[in-house]
Amino acid sequence: MAQYGFYVDLNACIGCKACQMACKDRAGNEPGMNWRRVLEVGGGDWQKVGQAWVPDVFAYFVPTACHHCSNPPCLPVCPTAAISKDSNGIVKIDVEQCIGCHYCEWACLWGAPVFYEEQGIVNKCDFCKDIVDAGGSPACVEACPMRAMEWGDVEELRARHPEATFQIVPLADPQDFQPNALYKANTAAGERVGTILNQEEI
Amino acid sequence: MNYPDNEWSLIIFNIIGDLSVGAFIALGLAHFYAVRKHSTQQADLLSTRALLVIGPLLVLGMLAVFGHVGNPERAFNMLSNVDTSWLAREVAAYGAFLVIGGAFAILQALTLLSPERQKQIDQATRGLLPKVRILLAWIAALVGIFFVLSAAMIYYDPRLASRQTGWAHIYTPILFFVDTGLLGSLVLGVGFVANYLWLRGRKQIEPASLAIQEALLRDVIKGVSFASIGLIGVLFVAIPIYLVYLGANPNPLNAQILLMLSTDFALHWFLRLFLAFTGAGVLAVFIAYLSERSQRQRLLYLMVVLAFVCVLAGEVIGRYLFYARNATLMIGGM
Numbered sequence: 001m002a003q004y005g006f007y008v009d010l011n012a013c014i015g016c017k018a019c020q021m022a023c024k025d026r027a028g029n030e031p032g033m034n035w036r037r038v039l040e041v042g043g044g045d046w047q048k049v050g051q052a053w054v055p056d057v058f059a060y061f062v063p064t065a066c067h068h069c070s071n072p073p074c075l076p077v078c079p080t081a082a083i084s085k086d087s088n089g090i091v092k093i094d095v096e097q098c099i100g101c102h103y104c105e106w107a108c109l110w111g112a113p114v115f116y117e118e119q120g121i122v123n124k125c126d127f128c129k130d131i132v133d134a135g136g137s138p139a140c141v142e143a144c145p146m147r148a149m150e151w152g153d154v155e156e157l158r159a160r161h162p163e164a165t166f167q168i169v170p171l172a173d174p175q176d177f178q179p180n181a182l183y184k185a186n187t188a189a190g191e192r193v194g195t196i197l198n199q200e201e202i
Numbered sequence: 203m204n205y206p207d208n209e210w211s212l213i214i215f216n217i218i219g220d221l222s223v224g225a226f227i228a229l230g231l232a233h234f235y236a237v238r239k240h241s242t243q244q245a246d247l248l249s250t251r252a253l254l255v256i257g258p259l260l261v262l263g264m265l266a267v268f269g270h271v272g273n274p275e276r277a278f279n280m281l282s283n284v285d286t287s288w289l290a291r292e293v294a295a296y297g298a299f300l301v302i303g304g305a306f307a308i309l310q311a312l313t314l315l316s317p318e319r320q321k322q323i324d325q326a327t328r329g330l331l332p333k334v335r336i337l338l339a340w341i342a343a344l345v346g347i348f349f350v351l352s353a354a355m356i357y358y359d360p361r362l363a364s365r366q367t368g369w370a371h372i373y374t375p376i377l378f379f380v381d382t383g384l385l386g387s388l389v390l391g392v393g394f395v396a397n398y399l400w401l402r403g404r405k406q407i408e409p410a411s412l413a414i415q416e417a418l419l420r421d422v423i424k425g426v427s428f429a430s431i432g433l434i435g436v437l438f439v440a441i442p443i444y445l446v447y448l449g450a451n452p453n454p455l456n457a458q459i460l461l462m463l464s465t466d467f468a469l470h471w472f473l474r475l476f477l478a479f480t481g482a483g484v485l486a487v488f489i490a491y492l493s494e495r496s497q498r499q500r501l502l503y504l505m506v507v508l509a510f511v512c513v514l515a516g517e518v519i520g521r522y523l524f525y526a527r528n529a530t531l532m533i534g535g536m
Contacts, residue, residue, distance in 0.1 A: 073361045073362070073364075076286035077288070077361055077362070078287060078289075079279075079280040079281075079282065079290035080279040080280055080283060081287075082279070082282075097276075098279075099271045099272060099280060100272020101270065103287075103289050106365070106528065107359075108365070109364060109365045120273040122272075175364045
């Protein structure tokens with residue numbers, strides 16, 4: 001069984017949010033409902049250089065969506081068995097089965113499931129399954145003007161980008177859920193730890 | 203931490219569920235005690251009417267939970283994953299408790315029939331009924347305990363632990379079981395008082411029988427007060443241990459919870475502790491003292507009602523705080 005995943009080069013990403021918009025467009029989501037979100041991370045401080053204080057700040061962007069975990073926490077807790085993994089490792093929600101109990105929202109570390117008030121259901125990134133099955137690429141990957149994103153079998157992505165990792169600030173520690181997203185760390189931050197700057201937006 | 207104003211349906215559902223299970227089990231204990239001390243007839247007189255309140259409460263709880271889910275008409279889908287989902291198990295247990303407890307209550311209600319009407323039931327069935335009743339009561343009690351366990355495990359589930367750090371502590375199941383015991387026993391105290399006052403108001407009951415009921419009521423109320431004092435003791439040992447866990451755990455969410463408990467939710471937190479301590483501690487001591495005496499019975503009954511109201515109000519605020527500890531969107535560990 002294949003396991004699809006995403007790779008994002010955080011040095012190339014400029015935070016234009018084209019991926020977010022393409023995802024929203026394809027999913028038909030209303031404003032404020034995002035399956036893919038772009039986190040704006042920043043930090044830094046003033047540094048004394050000689051007699052002067054100069055700003056020494058950094059910022060980078062982290063596009064994130066459902067990571068289609070190999071061991072997804074949302075799947076076993078769902079009371080309706082609406083969540084499943086398909087033969088490509090895509091974690092899907094059967095919206096006809098879902099009753100909108102929010103339990104998957106409570107379980108996901110990265111806030112991927114989104115509740116739809118009007119329909120009374122939860123839904124999330126489905127890896128653009130219909131497009132991928134027809135031989136295309138997920139909308140987010142296709143839309144990226146910087147070509148910062150890639151998709152494919154996660155083992156192939158890992159082989160192509162051996163330096164890539166999931167341990168990126170500010171993403172929560174993956175525990176044993178095995179998220180299938182790989183990031184090439186942004187080098188601007190160095191050893192410094194930033195914080196999410198667009199908390200309200202995401 | 204956030205203001206969980208969308209979670210009132212869950213708060214009501216959980217409180218009613220715990221209260222009903224607790225009342226059912228406490229009622230069983232009280233009934234058993236009354237049978238041993240006097241007779242089955244006196245025990246039935248004491249407990250049957252109190253039992254009949256639980257059914258409508260459970261139905262109310264079920265209606266309340268529909269407010270939480272987005273598609274209540276698909277409620278039966280919630281039974282699809284009992285293999286791995288504690289939420290599915292909770293729903294299944296709640297339904298089973300409602301059905302089995304309901305069947306037991308119907309059989310128990312037959313004891314309220316007049317002797318003439320009871321004689322119309324054929325003898326073989328009459329002989330079998332008590333055995334079936336006891337079997338159903340045991341099954342309902344066990345299913346009820348499983349319901350409380352499942353309800354606690356929804357939040358204490360290790361698969362949620364890395365995100366819901368405010369729930370990932372043994373304090374969660376302790377809270378649920380203490381609530382069950384406190385609310386169940388105190389509401390039963392109120393039910394017994396109401397039942398006794400109703401019996402006293404009826405002219406048909408013999409004075410000797412009424413005197414037995416009065417003595418039984420005082421014994422049961424004393425038992426309720428001792429249970430409350432014990433349970434509130436457990437809670438007040440568990441709370442500091444939980445707070446130390448929050449303080450010692452490096453997860454920033456826990457620091458946030460502690461901060462909110464001492465700022466935005468400080469009044470809620472104070473009221474929750476004050477009401478629980480007043481109802482299940484201070485008033486319970488007075489109730490235990492008064493139940494030893496045959497004077498000041500009206501004061502005793504008033505105290506029982508007041509203790510229940512205090513504990514119920516404290517539990518409502520406590521559950522509100524419980525859902526306030528639900529981590530909202532947490533993409534990162536910050």
